[in-house]
Amino acid sequence: MFHRIDSPAPCEDQSAAVGTARAQAWRPGIASDEVPHGEVFASGRDGTGAGLALALALDRIAASSPDPLADAPDQRMWLWVQDRDALRRTGRPYRPGLPRALRHRLIHVAAASAEDALFALEEGLRCRDLAFVIGEIAGNPKALSFTAQRRLSLAAQRHGVPLWLVRLDAARDLSSARMRWQARPAPSPHPRWNAAAPGVARWRAELFRARRHPPGEWLLHEEEGRLVQQALLRAGEATRLSNDARPAAAAR
Amino acid sequence: MPGPLPLHDSGAAPSAPFSPQPERRVLSIWLWQLAMDRWRLGEGLAEGEGADAAPLALVDETARGVRIAAANRAGLAAGAAPGMSLADARTLCPQLATAPSDPASDLAFLEKLALWAQRWGPWSALDPPDGLIVDVTGVAHLFGGEEALLADVRAALARRRLEGRLAIAPTAGAAWGLAHYGPDGAVLQPGDNAERRLGQLPVAALRLDDDVLLVLRRLGLKRLADLSGVAREALVRRFRNRRSPAANPLIRMDQLLGRVPEPMLPVIAVHAPLVQRRLMEPIRHRDLLDRVVTDLAEDMARELEGQGLGARRLELAMWKVDGEVVTRRLELAAPSRDAVHIASLFGRKLDDVDAGFGIEMVRMRSAWSENVALSQGDFEVAAEGHGTSLAAFIDRLAVRLGARAVRRPVPRASHVPERAQAWIGALEPGKTLQEAFEFHHRPLKLLDSAERIAVLYASPDGLPRRFRWRGEVHEIARVEGPERISPEWWRERSSVRLRDYYRIEDSEGRRYWIYRDGIAGDGRGGDAQGRPPDWFLQGICG
Numbered sequence: 001m002f003h004r005i006d007s008p009a010p011c012e013d014q015s016a017a018v019g020t021a022r023a024q025a026w027r028p029g030i031a032s033d034e035v036p037h038g039e040v041f042a043s044g045r046d047g048t049g050a051g052l053a054l055a056l057a058l059d060r061i062a063a064s065s066p067d068p069l070a071d072a073p074d075q076r077m078w079l080w081v082q083d084r085d086a087l088r089r090t091g092r093p094y095r096p097g098l099p100r101a102l103r104h105r106l107i108h109v110a111a112a113s114a115e116d117a118l119f120a121l122e123e124g125l126r127c128r129d130l131a132f133v134i135g136e137i138a139g140n141p142k143a144l145s146f147t148a149q150r151r152l153s154l155a156a157q158r159h160g161v162p163l164w165l166v167r168l169d170a171a172r173d174l175s176s177a178r179m180r181w182q183a184r185p186a187p188s189p190h191p192r193w194n195a196a197a198p199g200v201a202r203w204r205a206e207l208f209r210a211r212r213h214p215p216g217e218w219l220l221h222e223e224e225g226r227l228v229q230q231a232l233l234r235a236g237e238a239t240r241l242s243n244d245a246r247p248a249a250a251a252r
Numbered sequence: 253m254p255g256p257l258p259l260h261d262s263g264a265a266p267s268a269p270f271s272p273q274p275e276r277r278v279l280s281i282w283l284w285q286l287a288m289d290r291w292r293l294g295e296g297l298a299e300g301e302g303a304d305a306a307p308l309a310l311v312d313e314t315a316r317g318v319r320i321a322a323a324n325r326a327g328l329a330a331g332a333a334p335g336m337s338l339a340d341a342r343t344l345c346p347q348l349a350t351a352p353s354d355p356a357s358d359l360a361f362l363e364k365l366a367l368w369a370q371r372w373g374p375w376s377a378l379d380p381p382d383g384l385i386v387d388v389t390g391v392a393h394l395f396g397g398e399e400a401l402l403a404d405v406r407a408a409l410a411r412r413r414l415e416g417r418l419a420i421a422p423t424a425g426a427a428w429g430l431a432h433y434g435p436d437g438a439v440l441q442p443g444d445n446a447e448r449r450l451g452q453l454p455v456a457a458l459r460l461d462d463d464v465l466l467v468l469r470r471l472g473l474k475r476l477a478d479l480s481g482v483a484r485e486a487l488v489r490r491f492r493n494r495r496s497p498a499a500n501p502l503i504r505m506d507q508l509l510g511r512v513p514e515p516m517l518p519v520i521a522v523h524a525p526l527v528q529r530r531l532m533e534p535i536r537h538r539d540l541l542d543r544v545v546t547d548l549a550e551d552m553a554r555e556l557e558g559q560g561l562g563a564r565r566l567e568l569a570m571w572k573v574d575g576e577v578v579t580r581r582l583e584l585a586a587p588s589r590d591a592v593h594i595a596s597l598f599g600r601k602l603d604d605v606d607a608g609f610g611i612e613m614v615r616m617r618s619a620w621s622e623n624v625a626l627s628q629g630d631f632e633v634a635a636e637g638h639g640t641s642l643a644a645f646i647d648r649l650a651v652r653l654g655a656r657a658v659r660r661p662v663p664r665a666s667h668v669p670e671r672a673q674a675w676i677g678a679l680e681p682g683k684t685l686q687e688a689f690e691f692h693h694r695p696l697k698l699l700d701s702a703e704r705i706a707v708l709y710a711s712p713d714g715l716p717r718r719f720r721w722r723g724e725v726h727e728i729a730r731v732e733g734p735e736r737i738s739p740e741w742w743r744e745r746s747s748v749r750l751r752d753y754y755r756i757e758d759s760e761g762r763r764y765w766i767y768r769d770g771i772a773g774d775g776r777g778g779d780a781q782g783r784p785p786d787w788f789l790q791g792i793c794g
Contacts, residue, residue: 051794
């Protein structure tokens with residue numbers, strides 16, 4: 001189970017790797033029965049981490065209920081946990097700026113330390129009345145060990161509540177997260193009416209480790225609650241195990 | 253306690269022989285010596301016995317010196333009157349003894365008396381500081397008539413060594429006036445002409461404020477009959493801007509005669525669910541205490557279930573052998589009677605309890621309960637694996653992180669960005685508010701306090717080009733703005749400057765929300781010293 005980022009993964013990952021030959025490349029809106037425990041690494045100087053995590057959550061909600069008329073919309077609350085350092089670096093959620101479908105359902109937890117934040121995350125994953133959980137933890141605190149990550153993974157899987165953990169200014173340490181992303185900002189598309197103005201947020205998202213998908217890099221932005229893929233930077237052809245392969249080319 | 257229950261007086265309507273609604277009858281009890289009676293009860297003295305035989309007064313420390321709140325019979329005879337300063341009273345009666353008065357306990361005693369007084373009628377109300385109002389409509393025959401009812405009240409009060417003046421009338425106002433200023437035990441029959449029977453009472457019988465009484469005395473209106481002698485229009489004009497009943501003699505007069513209803517707040521006994529365990533052997537160990545708390549939580553859950561309630565606030569009190577009491581309080585996000593949940597929440601609060609020589613009694617009380625309907629328990633074993641409910645989750649977080657750490661944002665009517673959202677408890681209902689118009693983009697996150705940045709610009713009120721924030725320089729690639737937001741003059745000082753907001757994107761695609769505090773030449777802040785306006789970074793976009 002234990003694997004390192006910088007070495008070829010042994011045992012279980014090997015079987016996953018054999019699967020990667022047949023594995024599907026990740027794409028936005030992919031419907032998966034696996035309850036995600038995702039990790040998004042991002043800089044603490046911008047809001048890309050939280051932005052991408054929210055977009056991934058929205059994308060999963062949209063993908064899991066393909067027909068909006070088929071069922072009553074999900075109106076469960078969702079949880080956003082921040083430790084003190086993350087709150088100081090990137091600020092507090094701002095209701096008018098949140099996606100419209102989510103803004104009235106937010107429960108925010110301002111935890112004093114990473115331990116408290118992890119406690120809140122785990123309690124949130126055990127709660128059946130939450131739609132999803134987003135955590136934001138700065139740096140590599142001691143409390144966020146591999147064991148703690150594994151507890152979160154198991155809780156998410158057992159109770160079916162998805163989790164995206166945003167890691168601000170953190171090194172890529174050991175983790176049991178199912179999908180690990182590196183988020184960077186990307187220049188936004190030009191708006192239609194004012195080309196000099198900033199457009200919708202766009203991210204350069206690199207999937208550097210996933211259990212079911214080969215690694216890859218995408219330019220993503222959100223449109224009406226769904227992720228839209230702008231240009232495929234490195235497609236699913238990456239079947240090799242090594243992670244040191246550079247991205248093939250810039251956006252085409 | 254429910255809201256005020258209007259006491260609909262129908263005194264103005266002529267009483268028909270088969271009227272569906274019987275004429276209302278209200279009993280007023282004035283315990284004119286309540287404070288002294290309570291003092292005597294506390295000392296265990298009968299009237300005129302021991303220390304009560306000598307002149308004695310209960311005194312209050314006020315801003316204007318020590319004043320007399322109440323005096324016993326000997327004290328009143330010696331010249332001490334309530335409201336008088338103690339120094340004045342001592343000149344009249346140098347041997348006047350004093351004791352401190354206790355108005356808060358008097359009020360608590362009066363509340364208990366109000367519940368006790370429900371033996372004479374279905375509901376009773378407080379008439380602070382020293383009176384009670386009891387509705388005795390249709391109950392007099394149980395005592396053998398109203399005279400017998402009054403005799404019963406007097407006997408019951410005498411048994412409790414209380415002195416009261418009583419009156420029964422069709423309205424609370426009339427009963428109050430008769431009890432305070434009429435003959436003791438007066439009964440105003442429904443057929444009586446109230447205006448004539450009460451005409452000789454002083455105007456103070458109208459329950460008016462002191463300044464209004466002063467006005468009436470200066471106008472020469474001393475008795476109720478004088479008020480009906482004056483043309484009503486003149487009085488209406490004189491008191492036209494007095495809305496409160498206690499400041500307007502006309503409203504009081506109408507209430508007294510039953511022309512307008514007078515809402516009263518009834519006293520209702522609420523019994524807080526309470527369970528306790530006396531322990532044979534004082535316990536000193538934590539696991540035993542946990543066992544007791546679990547048992548208590550189960551007892552409490554049964555108690556609450558029987559009443560169809562759920563607890564919102566629980567108090568756990570532990571009596572120690574050395575006489576000390578340790579109390580722990582708990583508040584729940586939603587009413588609950590889940591014994592396991594309650595016990596586990598208290599478990600976290602018991603870590604710092606020092607048992608000392610042992611705990612001999614533990615008591616749990618639900619100080620605040622709300623209705624919870626009975627629900628069917630889970631009959632599937634699989635249902636136990638489905639995780640916790642939202643309320644239980646919030647409770648667990650609040651107990652460990654504090655209630656202020658778990659909140660949710662709600663919109664607030666303000667156009668200043670940091671004030672446009674308020675934080676309330678996670679399950680508290682927010683105010684209904686019209687959604688604001690969304691003409692402009694707002695950032696995903698807002699810094700708790702806007703951070704000052706150094707900005708390079710072409711002209712002081714032009715677009716920014718480059719800025720330095722947290723030690724790093726950002727080249728601005730694209731700008732949208734300004735969006736001008738004025739200060740809210742009804743909330744802020746006049747020196748607060750307007751803000752010009754810009755939504756920017758730097759060369760790497762990072763998006764921020766920055767503003768310039770003021771414009772050059774607005775004469776506020778640093779502008780008077782000729783400094784250019786400051787820039788701040790407030791929001792971070794996703």
